[in-house]
Amino acid sequence: MRAESARADEAPWRVVAALYFLSGISGLMYQVLWLRLLSVVFGVTAYAASTVLASFMGGLALGSVAGGRIANRSRRPLLWFAGIEAGIGATALVTPWLLGAAQHLYAGVARAVPDTMLALTVARLACSAVILLVPTALMGATLPFVVRAAVGRDHVGSRVGLLYAVNAGGAITGAILAGFYLIGGIGLRGTFLVAAALNAVVAAGAWWLSTRQPAASGTAPEPASSPTIDDHVTSRPAATGTTAQLVLLYFFLSGLASLALEVIWFRMLVLILPATTYAFTTMLATVLGGIATGSAIASRLLGRDRDWVGTLSRLNLATALAVLASLFALATSYAAGWRTSGAIQASVVAILPSAILMGLAFPVGLRVWTGEGGGAARDVARRTGVAYGINMAGAISGAVLGGFVLLPLMGSRNSLALAAGLYLASGIALSTRGQHRGRLLATAVVAALACAQIVRVQPDLFDVTIGRRYPRGERVLWREEGVQTTVSVNRAPGGTQVMYLDGLHQANDSFSMVQVHAQIGLFPLALHPAPHDVLVIGLGGGVTAGAVSRYAGLDVDVVELSDSVVKGAARFAHVNNDVLRQPSVHLRVSDGRNYLALTGKRYDVITADIIQPQHAGAGLVYSREYFELARAVLHDDGIMLQWIGHRPKEEYDLIMRTFLEVFPDATLWNGGTLMAGSRRPLTVSRAAFARKLADPRTAAALSAVGLGTYDALLGQFSGNADAMRAFVGKGPILTDDRPRIEYHRSLRDRETMVDLSRFRGEGRQAVEAP
Numbered sequence: 001m002r003a004e005s006a007r008a009d010e011a012p013w014r015v016v017a018a019l020y021f022l023s024g025i026s027g028l029m030y031q032v033l034w035l036r037l038l039s040v041v042f043g044v045t046a047y048a049a050s051t052v053l054a055s056f057m058g059g060l061a062l063g064s065v066a067g068g069r070i071a072n073r074s075r076r077p078l079l080w081f082a083g084i085e086a087g088i089g090a091t092a093l094v095t096p097w098l099l100g101a102a103q104h105l106y107a108g109v110a111r112a113v114p115d116t117m118l119a120l121t122v123a124r125l126a127c128s129a130v131i132l133l134v135p136t137a138l139m140g141a142t143l144p145f146v147v148r149a150a151v152g153r154d155h156v157g158s159r160v161g162l163l164y165a166v167n168a169g170g171a172i173t174g175a176i177l178a179g180f181y182l183i184g185g186i187g188l189r190g191t192f193l194v195a196a197a198l199n200a201v202v203a204a205g206a207w208w209l210s211t212r213q214p215a216a217s218g219t220a221p222e223p224a225s226s227p228t229i230d231d232h233v234t235s236r237p238a239a240t241g242t243t244a245q246l247v248l249l250y251f252f253l254s255g256l257a258s259l260a261l262e263v264i265w266f267r268m269l270v271l272i273l274p275a276t277t278y279a280f281t282t283m284l285a286t287v288l289g290g291i292a293t294g295s296a297i298a299s300r301l302l303g304r305d306r307d308w309v310g311t312l313s314r315l316n317l318a319t320a321l322a323v324l325a326s327l328f329a330l331a332t333s334y335a336a337g338w339r340t341s342g343a344i345q346a347s348v349v350a351i352l353p354s355a356i357l358m359g360l361a362f363p364v365g366l367r368v369w370t371g372e373g374g375g376a377a378r379d380v381a382r383r384t385g386v387a388y389g390i391n392m393a394g395a396i397s398g399a400v401l402g403g404f405v406l407l408p409l410m411g412s413r414n415s416l417a418l419a420a421g422l423y424l425a426s427g428i429a430l431s432t433r434g435q436h437r438g439r440l441l442a443t444a445v446v447a448a449l450a451c452a453q454i455v456r457v458q459p460d461l462f463d464v465t466i467g468r469r470y471p472r473g474e475r476v477l478w479r480e481e482g483v484q485t486t487v488s489v490n491r492a493p494g495g496t497q498v499m500y501l502d503g504l505h506q507a508n509d510s511f512s513m514v515q516v517h518a519q520i521g522l523f524p525l526a527l528h529p530a531p532h533d534v535l536v537i538g539l540g541g542g543v544t545a546g547a548v549s550r551y552a553g554l555d556v557d558v559v560e561l562s563d564s565v566v567k568g569a570a571r572f573a574h575v576n577n578d579v580l581r582q583p584s585v586h587l588r589v590s591d592g593r594n595y596l597a598l599t600g601k602r603y604d605v606i607t608a609d610i611i612q613p614q615h616a617g618a619g620l621v622y623s624r625e626y627f628e629l630a631r632a633v634l635h636d637d638g639i640m641l642q643w644i645g646h647r648p649k650e651e652y653d654l655i656m657r658t659f660l661e662v663f664p665d666a667t668l669w670n671g672g673t674l675m676a677g678s679r680r681p682l683t684v685s686r687a688a689f690a691r692k693l694a695d696p697r698t699a700a701a702l703s704a705v706g707l708g709t710y711d712a713l714l715g716q717f718s719g720n721a722d723a724m725r726a727f728v729g730k731g732p733i734l735t736d737d738r739p740r741i742e743y744h745r746s747l748r749d750r751e752t753m754v755d756l757s758r759f760r761g762e763g764r765q766a767v768e769a770p
Contacts, residue, residue, distance in 0.1 A: 015209055016150045017166045019202045024170020027139050029195040030092050032178045041103050042124050043591025044617040046403040046483045053399040055128030059136025061392035067141025068385015077148040078210035082203045084138050089199030091135040102127035110598045143388055148381035158302045161363030165295030172288040179281030184743025238371035243433045247369045250426045251387050255394025257422040263402030264415050265351055268330055268461055270502040272346055277616045286347040290355020298363040308368050310434030315361040316427030317447035322354040323420040324454040331464040403483055411481050417455045424451055482564030489571045499541050499568050507541025509575045514543050519705045521547035524605045524641040526707045529688040531604040537592035538609035542569035546576030549585050550701035556585045559592045593620055596629040606630050607641040619739025627662035640677040650747050652754040653728040661733050668718040672756035684767055686710050718759035
């Protein structure tokens with residue numbers, strides 16, 4: 001009879017776990033999609049991303065606490081779960097359309113108080129809340145209702161642990177599907193539909209299961225008087241008093257440390273790996289995979305009776321050591337040669353051990369907090385909601401502190417040590433409440449001494465990578481781990497000065513590189529009949545903006561995403577005309593695309609420093625929507641210059657088709673590497689060009705990049721719009737919804753390089769004024 005009862009209880013439990021796995025897939029997909037969509041409104045700055053993430057976590061926290069209270073009294077938790085999942089899908093599908101309202105609200109605030117960080121942050125929070133609060137609160141409420149439906153009698157610890165593991169496993173799947181396949185393959189809208197379809201499947205499954213289960217009483221069931229399948233487990237009450245306070249403190253600190261660590265680990269990984277969207281997805285999947293593995297292990301252990309407070313203390317101490325050891329693991333993996341092809345290896349070796357311990361600790365903390373057996377099951381849903389809510393509150397703090405405070409003020413190595421210190425402090429505090437306090441305290445002292453020793457001898461990852469990733473013999477002149485990026489300026493053995501952003505080459509002061517960047521700045525000025533107002537998007541080493549500042553009579557606005565890049569550019573004053581000190585140049589540290597969307601100013605010329613389209617977030621400055629924003633702020637005779645470079649043919653075609661979509665009268669220059677877009681057909685005039693050369697300063701600037709004569713300028717013409725269309729043919733374009741190059745795994749051929757030899761010019765008559 002007892003076995004039959006166990007089997008009857010087991011069947012729905014497995015179905016509920018499967019449904020919760022699918023819920024985890026859709027939840028992570030939504031997180032990726034919402035961060036992407038809201039970056040369009042707020043920009044890709046770290047401040048904007050952290051604000052959005054805080055709104056996301058805040059909704060989860062509120063939903064978890066509220067859901068726990070309701071679930072505790074619910075008679076049909078599966079029916080509630082079905083309704084919640086349906087609500088998530090319905091409200092999430094509406095979020096892309098809510099962006100329009102959010103853009104108007106944010107734009108109004110930004111234009112009214114453009115330089116007020118507090119007001120802009122409040123506006124971001126308000127917009128994020130309008131879009132995310134309902135679906136994220138519903139997502140946060142799922143765990144208490146699932147726990148209420150699946151946990152009965154003496155299964156509290158083991159089943160809650162397994163549910164947590166199953167949901168984290170779904171989250172891994174969602175991260176990989178969205179990051180590696182769906183966004184690049186079917187776009188953001190298509191991925192939204194997939195996630196909503198999963199919600200519908202979960203809702204239907206939970207509803208079907210609820211019709212086959214009898215309604216529960218108003219509170220969770222009392223344990224049976226006869227022995228159960230877990231009759232070896234001793235009934236333990238939920239934590240109270242000081243122990244309860246310390247466990248809740250653990251939930252908060254672990255949420256804070258884990259989110260801060262995601263920021264820190266990613267900043268470290270990009271010193272080894274290219275800063276693409278796939279590097280972040282790999283890191284996130286590793287963290288989630290470790291959590292899922294650790295929680296699954298915990299679910300097998302939590303059916304036993306032991307000192308779980310002491311176990312939680314030891315797990316926190318071990319996590320502190322593992323976090324500190326992750327820096328050694330990254331340094332060792334890099335020394336072993338695991339670079340671009342070793343993203344998974346580096347992430348697994350460095351991050352997975354810490355993540356597994358985190359995954360082990362959370363269900364153990366829940367076991368202590370909720371209790372086991374006896375009357376514990378009656379309050380498990382509410383207590384689970386409270387624990388998860390406090391954990392999410394900590395995560396909000398970690399998301400903000402990690403990028404805004406820790407990295408800029410302390411650097412990645414010290415920030416990592418501080419995050420480890422939070423786990424160490426939690427472990428020490430909990431050791432005072434375990435059953436064997438003497439042994440636990442001794443263990444805590446040993447762990448603290450070991451952590452101190454590791455901190456003392458741990459390497460600087462930047463120093464490790466400098467000898468292998470960068471050309472041999474380079475030495476660091478200056479570097480800064482800023483809010484937005486890590487910037488370094490190095491000196492190569494031949495004397496060349498080089499700028500790296502997150503480990504990737506951005507600029508150097510060699511003659512050939514300076515020429516390329518200077519041409520990007522001066523080419524549109526040579527084409528425009530009488531430029532005055534100029535916008536340069538991206539500063540980099542400052543050469544593009546510096547070349548523009550050499551042209552007489554201009555008013556120049558420069559928008560740069562990272563304050564650290566601004567500081568680094570000051571070290572290239574010898575080749576960038578000391579651009580930051582020029583009275584005609586006005587610098588704004590902001591997102592370039594966001595600036596285009598919000599500015600009321602109009603420009604004669606828009607140009608941009610070189611931004612590689614494969615980098616994470618770069619898809620937003622190669623899309624049709626981006627070029628439309630640029631076109632909208634041009635004067636009627638204005639010109640936008642877009643670097644396209646020499647790249648794989650499929651990438652080249654995508655960028656050129658997209659540009660032609662917005663600028664149908666575009667022209668091609670400099671051997672096919674520069675595109676000039678205009679609101680009306682472009683013509684160049686010998687008389688207008690002669691007037692420019694009458695100013696010695698302007699003449700010198702143009703001559704420095706080989707544009708010192710009218711014939712030299714016309715000699716750089718490579719093709720008109722018809723020639724460009726014939727070259728690329730019909731096909732897909734880049735949009736905010738389909739950032740194909742940034743998600744380059746969706747491309748068919750990334751090996752065949754474009755052949756630009758046909759662009760030898762079509763004759764002067766194509767653009768020359770009569």
